[in-house]
Amino acid sequence: MRILLVEDDPTVRGFVAKGLREAGHVVEQADNGKDGLFLAVSETFDTIILDRMLPGGIDGLRILETLRGQNNATPVLLLSALAQVDERVAGLKAGGDDYLTKPFAFAELLARIEALSRRGRGEAGPQTKLVVADLEMDLLSRAVKRAGQKIDLQPREFRLLEYLMRHAGQVVTRTMLLEGVWDYHFDPQTNVIDVHVSRLRHKIDKPFPTALIHTIRNAGYMVRPE
Amino acid sequence: MPSASAVVARFRLARTVRSASLRLAIVYAALFAISATLFLSFIWWATIGLLERQVEAAINADAQALSERWQEGGLPTLALTIQDRLEQNVDDDAIYLMVDGNGLRVAGNLRTWPRDVTRVDAWYQLPIARAGTRGMAEVHAFALPGNFRLLVGRDVRARVILKRLLTDTLLWALVMVAVLGTTGGFLLRGLFRRMVRDIARTTAAISQGDLSRRVPVSGSGDEFDRVAETINAMLDRIGRLMDGVKQVSNAIAHDLRTPITRARTRLEDAALHAGTTEDLRHAVERAVVDLDGITTVFEALLRISEIEAGSRRSAFASIDLAPLLGDLAELYAALAEEAQLTLSVSVPAPLMLWGDRLLIQQAVANLLDNAVKFSRPGGVVRLRGGIEAQQVRIEVSDQGIGMALADRARAPDRFYRAEAARSTPGSGLGLSLVQAVAQLHGGKLLLEDASPGLRAILALPVMPRAEERRDPLPADQEVTAASSADHPPANPAAL
Numbered sequence: 135m136r137i138l139l140v141e142d143d144p145t146v147r148g149f150v151a152k153g154l155r156e157a158g159h160v161v162e163q164a165d166n167g168k169d170g171l172f173l174a175v176s177e178t179f180d181t182i183i184l185d186r187m188l189p190g191g192i193d194g195l196r197i198l199e200t201l202r203g204q205n206n207a208t209p210v211l212l213l214s215a216l217a218q219v220d221e222r223v224a225g226l227k228a229g230g231d232d233y234l235t236k237p238f239a240f241a242e243l244l245a246r247i248e249a250l251s252r253r254g255r256g257e258a259g260p261q262t263k264l265v266v267a268d269l270e271m272d273l274l275s276r277a278v279k280r281a282g283q284k285i286d287l288q289p290r291e292f293r294l295l296e297y298l299m300r301h302a303g304q305v306v307t308r309t310m311l312l313e314g315v316w317d318y319h320f321d322p323q324t325n326v327i328d329v330h331v332s333r334l335r336h337k338i339d340k341p342f343p344t345a346l347i348h349t350i351r352n353a354g355y356m357v358r359p360e
Numbered sequence: 361m362p363s364a365s366a367v368v369a370r371f372r373l374a375r376t377v378r379s380a381s382l383r384l385a386i387v388y389a390a391l392f393a394i395s396a397t398l399f400l401s402f403i404w405w406a407t408i409g410l411l412e413r414q415v416e417a418a419i420n421a422d423a424q425a426l427s428e429r430w431q432e433g434g435l436p437t438l439a440l441t442i443q444d445r446l447e448q449n450v451d452d453d454a455i456y457l458m459v460d461g462n463g464l465r466v467a468g469n470l471r472t473w474p475r476d477v478t479r480v481d482a483w484y485q486l487p488i489a490r491a492g493t494r495g496m497a498e499v500h501a502f503a504l505p506g507n508f509r510l511l512v513g514r515d516v517r518a519r520v521i522l523k524r525l526l527t528d529t530l531l532w533a534l535v536m537v538a539v540l541g542t543t544g545g546f547l548l549r550g551l552f553r554r555m556v557r558d559i560a561r562t563t564a565a566i567s568q569g570d571l572s573r574r575v576p577v578s579g580s581g582d583e584f585d586r587v588a589e590t591i592n593a594m595l596d597r598i599g600r601l602m603d604g605v606k607q608v609s610n611a612i613a614h615d616l617r618t619p620i621t622r623a624r625t626r627l628e629d630a631a632l633h634a635g636t637t638e639d640l641r642h643a644v645e646r647a648v649v650d651l652d653g654i655t656t657v658f659e660a661l662l663r664i665s666e667i668e669a670g671s672r673r674s675a676f677a678s679i680d681l682a683p684l685l686g687d688l689a690e691l692y693a694a695l696a697e698e699a700q701l702t703l704s705v706s707v708p709a710p711l712m713l714w715g716d717r718l719l720i721q722q723a724v725a726n727l728l729d730n731a732v733k734f735s736r737p738g739g740v741v742r743l744r745g746g747i748e749a750q751q752v753r754i755e756v757s758d759q760g761i762g763m764a765l766a767d768r769a770r771a772p773d774r775f776y777r778a779e780a781a782r783s784t785p786g787s788g789l790g791l792s793l794v795q796a797v798a799q800l801h802g803g804k805l806l807l808e809d810a811s812p813g814l815r816a817i818l819a820l821p822v823m824p825r826a827e828e829r830r831d832p833l834p835a836d837q838e839v840t841a842a843s844s845a846d847h848p849p850a851n852p853a854a855l
Contacts, residue, residue, distance in 0.1 A: 324732070
């Protein structure tokens with residue numbers, strides 16, 4: 135995946151670029167708004183990571199607005215030290231697809247980038263069925279089966295599993311689950327998400343020989359065969 | 361070179377001219393004088409003018425009647441008529457004189473033709489002497505056929521006296537107007553100065569750093585009082601915000617020092633003593649966890665300040681608490697079950713409130729979090745919603761370790777942790793945030809003894825007080841726009 139990283143802080147930029155390369159992505163970098171805008175409009179990327187406050191007179195939101203003004207729909211993740219709710223709203227209104235505040239964990243950034251790029255590729259038509267190994271989810275009848283065996287899920291458990299399966303093969307962080315499944319934008323002090331995932335595991339994995347829901351250390355969860 | 365005193369005097373003069381209070385006084389006096397002058401001029405015009413016009417009309421009518429007599433019967437009839445009129449004139453103010461071509465009197469009560477009257481069809485005002493008395497007369501001359509001339513007039517002595525009287529009165533009135541205007545102007549100036557001086561003194565003291573000063577309020581409830589009250593309310597608010605900032609900086613100075621020290625020590629220790637890469641990695645990871653903890657505290661502090669600053673009020677909307685509380689209960693039910701607790705919920709539907717969805721969610725989540733954290737296995741956590749006396753009450757009660765009375769009073773302070781709570785994880789900011797949210801909504805956070813356990817009640821007015829509603833309401837459309845933007849496609853990644 136080709137990613138453009140616009141960030142002025144050399145330490146953060148170097149670290150993120152290195153991490154993304156290790157994860158198998160191609161990274162182009164810019165350390166100011168002007169270069170960032172030039173690269174963003176002149177080349178094609180799968181995802182753009184954009185710092186909001188940039189030197190060079192052009193800040194992140196201007197780049198984003200210019201891109202969207204040219205009907206460029208490349209997924210953009212805003213990375214910013216501006217953490218207030220209103221700032222976040224401003225970022226998303228300007229056309230951002232996701233907003234991550236500094237300081238951040240690299241795992242969180244990577245997980246969100248990969249989730250975004252999947253959205254960017256777009257799935258052909260609405261899906262009616264999600265399949266991971268022998269786990270099947272029918273989105274129309276809202277039925278879940280594993281190895282042909284029907285599993286009963288509460289509505290919220292169903293949505294949790296759906297979210298995990300839509301991002302099969304990708305790391306999904308706790309914050310992403312909280313936002314995506316519960317629509318909460320705050321950080322609960324306790325491990326609420328872990329408890330819910332463990333209950334889901336109890337139904338999906340426990341009765342079967344192999345586990346599909348995996349815990350990724352220091353990051354989150356992932357649904358994948360094996 | 362001007363002397364120092366001259367410079368001072370000029371400076372003073374410049375200051376006096378620039379003084380707003382003096383300008384106010386002058387404007388007041390000028391307005392007063394102008395309106396008084398206009399008023400007096402009107403009186404003048406209405407009385408003197410009216411009298412003059414009346415005399416002229418009477419003379420004209422007289423002349424008209426006399427000329428008709430002339431046409432009817434010629435000279436003798438006219439002379440007779442004049443004689444008649446003079447005899448019937450009770451007021452003795454009529455003046456007639458008819459002369460022939462040589463200027464000799466034919467009829468009338470004037471001895472000779474006045475020398476000044478040379479033209480016909482013109483008004484003259486002149487002193488006359490008749491029957492031994494002198495007076496002022498308004499006369500008009502008419503030409504008659506055969507070189508005869510007729511003078512018709514009225515004695516206007518009375519009018520002259522009245523005019524003089526009125527003029528004197530008006531002059532005195534003008535003097536009074538000047539005196540009253542100046543006095544009033546200065547009184548007004550004094551009043552204005554007093555108010556401005558109070559405000560100026562207070563604000564000067566505040567700019568010197570004494571934030572406790574307030575503008576004195578006279579208690580009469582007048583406009584000055586209202587200005588003073590507004591300024592005082594503003595100062596109160598600034599004071600509260602300053603306290604908040606002070607608390608945060610104190611918190612950063614003291615309470616964040618501990619975790620920062622821990623992280624630093626861990627890293628330094630690892631740098632000096634780690635024997636293996638594994639040890640080093642482990643220490644670094646622990647330090648990162650410490651730093652994340654610091655970030656969390658930091659974000660919570662900033663969020664509380666943001667809420668206290670009141671800027672979030674722009675995102676207020678009408679929200680139904682029933683599904684909101686239901687969802688939160690569902691989120692925490694799993695956690696409660698894990699801790700061998702029962703979570704019971706009772707919320708009437710719908711339960712409407714004017715507020716910020718996000719903040720209410722977070723506040724109730726914090727309360728549930730605490731309830732689960734401080735409960736003992738087997739206990740019951742209750743989440744209840746309801747309306748009581750125009751207030752929405754969201755109650756979270758547990759049967760846990762509870763809180764002493766003294767602790768309950770201090771619990772919402774930033775970083776305050778009761779002795780019994782020190783061993784559990786937490787930052788001591790949870791209830792601070794709940795309290796800030798309650799205050800933003802014009803409500804209160806109440807902590808009560810549930811014996812055993814604690815009952816936390818979020819009491820919020822259904823609609824905030826009118827004064828607090830003033831800012832968000834006019835921008836109704838923006839409010840809805842902002843609140844929907846708060847929940848962006850909700851979950852960008854899931855779409």
